[in-house]
Amino acid sequence: MPQQQLNVFQDIMSPEIIMNIFNALDEGVIIVDKECRIVFYNRTLSRLEGLDPSDVMGKSVFDIFPSLTPRESTIYRVIQTGRPIKDRYQQYFNYKGKLIKNVNTTFPIVDDTGLIGAIEISRDMSLVLNLTETVADLQKRTSIKAKSKKGVGLRYTFSDIIGSSNKIQEIIDILQKASKTTSSVLIYGETGTGKELFAQSIHSDSPRRYMPFIAQNCAALPESILESILFGTTKGSFTGAEDKPGLFEQADGGTILLDEINNMHISLQTKLLRVLQEGVIRRLGGVSDIPVDVRIIATTNEKPSELLKKGKLRHDLYYRISVINVEIPPLRERINDIDELIDFFIKKYNKKFAKNITGIEEEVINIFKEYKWPGNVRELENVIEALMNYIDKGEITKNHLKNLNFGAFKDFIEKNTTTSQEENLKKSVGNYEKQLVLEVLRSTGGNVTRAAKKLKIKRQLLQYYMKKYNISREDFI
Ligand SMILES: Nc1ncnc2c1ncn2[C@@H]1O[C@H](COP(=O)(O)OP(=O)(O)OP(=O)(O)O)[C@@H](O)[C@H]1O
Numbered sequence: 001m002p003q004q005q006l007n008v009f010q011d012i013m014s015p016e017i018i019m020n021i022f023n024a025l026d027e028g029v030i031i032v033d034k035e036c037r038i039v040f041y042n043r044t045l046s047r048l049e050g051l052d053p054s055d056v057m058g059k060s061v062f063d064i065f066p067s068l069t070p071r072e073s074t075i076y077r078v079i080q081t082g083r084p085i086k087d088r089y090q091q092y093f094n095y096k097g098k099l100i101k102n103v104n105t106t107f108p109i110v111d112d113t114g115l116i117g118a119i120e121i122s123r124d125m126s127l128v129l130n131l132t133e134t135v136a137d138l139q140k141r142t143s144i145k146a147k148s149k150k151g152v153g154l155r156y157t158f159s160d161i162i163g164s165s166n167k168i169q170e171i172i173d174i175l176q177k178a179s180k181t182t183s184s185v186l187i188y189g190e191t192g193t194g195k196e197l198f199a200q201s202i203h204s205d206s207p208r209r210y211m212p213f214i215a216q217n218c219a220a221l222p223e224s225i226l227e228s229i230l231f232g233t234t235k236g237s238f239t240g241a242e243d244k245p246g247l248f249e250q251a252d253g254g255t256i257l258l259d260e261i262n263n264m265h266i267s268l269q270t271k272l273l274r275v276l277q278e279g280v281i282r283r284l285g286g287v288s289d290i291p292v293d294v295r296i297i298a299t300t301n302e303k304p305s306e307l308l309k310k311g312k313l314r315h316d317l318y319y320r321i322s323v324i325n326v327e328i329p330p331l332r333e334r335i336n337d338i339d340e341l342i343d344f345f346i347k348k349y350n351k352k353f354a355k356n357i358t359g360i361e362e363e364v365i366n367i368f369k370e371y372k373w374p375g376n377v378r379e380l381e382n383v384i385e386a387l388m389n390y391i392d393k394g395e396i397t398k399n400h401l402k403n404l405n406f407g408a409f410k411d412f413i414e415k416n417t418t419t420s421q422e423e424n425l426k427k428s429v430g431n432y433e434k435q436l437v438l439e440v441l442r443s444t445g446g447n448v449t450r451a452a453k454k455l456k457i458k459r460q461l462l463q464y465y466m467k468k469y470n471i472s473r474e475d476f477i
């Protein structure tokens, strides 16, 4: 806004007027400072959340909404990242125990000094959501098709993805936007980086979420079997074949995850390309095309460029399937996510095993940050789960690591602990040598020749020790 216009605007719009406008809106408005303390809370929000503005002013959002963790709080995340979050669905309890279901849009507030706070606009979704849930429920009860396929194997949403590293947040951002479209997605990442987690989250965040999500691993199945699984069969097409719909027909209206597409046979890739291009499938042995509306997500644990080079992935399929293309970095390239992940898994297994592990020793975290984690987040989760079998309460310490028996991790630990044992020994010997030299020099009043004789070593060697431990004969005269 030009300065002149800004001056006029400021003359007309006093803070009181702006507050009155905010209070008259149908949307909730909350403004916080950069410590997440509430500095403004409008009437609509007060009605939606059942809280009195005077009770919340100056308090932290985490005091008012104790069920909210920093990871779940859109306000906290905007303050941390400085990036806006748009149309995020949130469900939480206020401190009076009321369940709130809102869709929030949150913006950072920035001035010359940088980020100074955040503003969040909330729309109440309880009514709409209750209606949607009722419709979905009815659909479930009345339609056998929907009943048998709905949400097959679906467990994760974006809020289950742990990691504040820029890379992970960027991927979440991209995929959250992508979940609103029907474009195909290709996810590349090493084993255990969370490819399935991301794929499921896309579906759960999409308008297709009440329709089926079906995952099929493309590895380890002979081509013809995989083809019949994906596209279905017609009676008599080969021995014993029945009229059977394939996964594409079953996933109609929903999402299909083609896991490890790098292992799909080239000729089957051609058939898959047809589904992507024309939106139709043909059952094995069938003569007619069946239209399907399925969103395709594919994963690979080999780099797409390598697959293309080796001829394991058709170029035309690659272009079609990677409209949205993300690469999940291995854990060793985002070691700062390790703290959060450890925390998360300790909480998870505390709950599962009914234990009370309070945390993990700093030294162990450092070891974890040096390890390369070839099995990525899955391996880290397994390590934490295993460790928690050996302890009931208190901290996980370096001592507990000895109990672990996983190949690569075990080798690493053994190497690590041995080195430090050697170091400890060296340190103790060093301390002993220094004390001895000091004592003898003290007894000879700083006379190096006599001290060397007493120690039964050469004068030169004593001088070497004195230099090594920074001891001077003047100290004893
Ligand atoms: N960012 C994350 N936050 C929380 N849990 C995660 C994260 N990434 C992975 N996990 C957990 O790690 C495990 C492995 O994840 P997932 O199955 O999605 O990996 P993947 O990339 O599909 O592995 P693979 O290539 O071996 O199939 C799961 O238990 C998942 O919950």
Ligand SMILES: [Mg+2]
Pocket (backbone or CB within 6 Å): 195, 196, 259
């Ligand atoms: Mg997987």
